[in-house]
Amino acid sequence: MKRSGPLCANGAEYLYTDDDDYLWKTGGSNMIAEYRKMWEARNWLKKNEPFLPTWQAYVGYRLDLFHKLAGGATLESLAENYGYEETLLSSWADTGIVLGHLKQDGGRLVPSKKMLKFFSQESDHSVGELLKELFEMHMPSLMNYPQMITSNQKGRFNGEDFGKTVAATSALIEKKAFGHVLSEINAQKPRWVLDIGCGTGGYLIKLADKIKQGTFVGVDISKECIEEARQKVRKKSLGEKVKFYYADINTWEVPSRFFDVIMMNNLLHYYSQDARKELLARVSKLISQNGTVIMITPLYLERGGQRFSAAFNSFMEAHENLYPLPRKDELIRDAEEAGLQLKSIKTVVREGSWYCVNFSKK
Structure with a gap:
């Protein structure tokens, strides 16, 4: 049976079941802390969701996959023609389908017009170099901050x-x-x-x-x-x-x-x-x-x-x-x-x- 009860002094309520009674009576503060911890972790996960479209577009631009799929192609043919690792390619393609960057046409994959226009190396409208700069210049340096801080040693830009x-x-x-x-x-x-x-x-x-x-x-x-x-x-x-x-x-x-x-x-x-x-x-x-x-x-x-x-x-x-x-x-x-x-x-x-x-x- 679910009941509601006060969560904290500000009047917020928490729905709990009979199974929670013991925990609630003996360790309510710990339960609140765990709930808040879970909520904070969930918030940070959601904040990082926008990273996924950028990553998928970067990989597509770097290997010129959107151009290679321009007329529609199967994953198998793409892997065979260019020697790509098929399971990694499949994961990239699944992500693209979820994001709307790619669509399935029978057994073939077809890029959206937007991805073809802005993330093909041959396109005059391409913005792919921006993602290349982000992933290959900026992010490696920012991810290396802990080591640089502790070692007192910076990198050199070439x-x-x-x-x-x-x-x-x-x-x-x-x-x-x-x-x-x-x-x-x-x-x-x-x-x-x-x-x-x-x-x-x-x-x-x-x-x-x-x-x-x-x-x-x-x-x-x-x-x-x-x-x-x-x-x-x-x-x-x-x-x-x-x-x-x-x-x-x-x-x-x-x-x-x-x-x-x-x-x-x-x-x-x-x-x-x-x-x-x-x-x-x-x-x-x-x-x-x-x-x-x-x-x-x-x-x-x-x-x-x-x-x-x-x-x-x-x-x-x-x-x-x-x-x-x-x-x-x-x-x-x-x-x-x-x-x-x-x-x-x-x-x-x-x-x-x-x-x-x-x-x-x-």
Whole structure:
């Protein structure tokens, strides 16, 4: 027989049976503690459910499984054609069916249009590199925190290993930020534009397509990124208008001219605060009078993007050669010391704490 009775002083009730009477009379406080423990564990399990779709999409992107299933295929044929372990493949497929990423058509599996569009390596709309960065860069570092804390030893970030991945994920932000950049550069009417840390050249090539006048120069320390950027330029026949250099901005022999616009996008976490001050001072020397400095960057603990910037900083702090994001007031102060005055701050992705920060030379 089930009865109700008071659980605690606040009037909440607990339904219990005759079998519970002894436990309730002799160990009620322990029973409450166990119930709360179970409830807390259940809550944490539920909090982690959103991880499953991300994992399933990552595996599908990494092995290009959605593309391989595009016309419909059986698990057996997929395993045989590519030498995959079939039980693991089956588990991945079952998860995809539960999530709606895949559907069954007779004995074949078919990906949803959404997964095919956004998680196929061949798709121009793919966001798979974002998941690759999450699973292969960020999560291993965050999972290694206990060992790093106890050993007092951080890791080292190898930009050559993940240069293209970082460039690809930066390109996703670029799509959102490009309007801000284009508007600022159109207002400036520059003759020379410099992009420090240009990656594979996305900003400069798009700007060169939109703006008829001017020369666009990109510098990056990733040889792989610069080679890809140069290939893009050759395909678009922009060789006279867009130039890329494999170099470190700190040691690069800059052409003997001032730049009217200097861009530094997704770059600040590669510089300690002292090095950031030196970079800003160098930029101030390279920029023409009344020139503009454009930064697309996350800012630490800004309203609306606190969770992202906290996670991003945790990743940065896990590496001895990466550095935490600046707070807004820190960046403004360092820029002012270098002779750069804040013009504007515009939101790019608020929940990601991404902003377009513009400075002019004093």
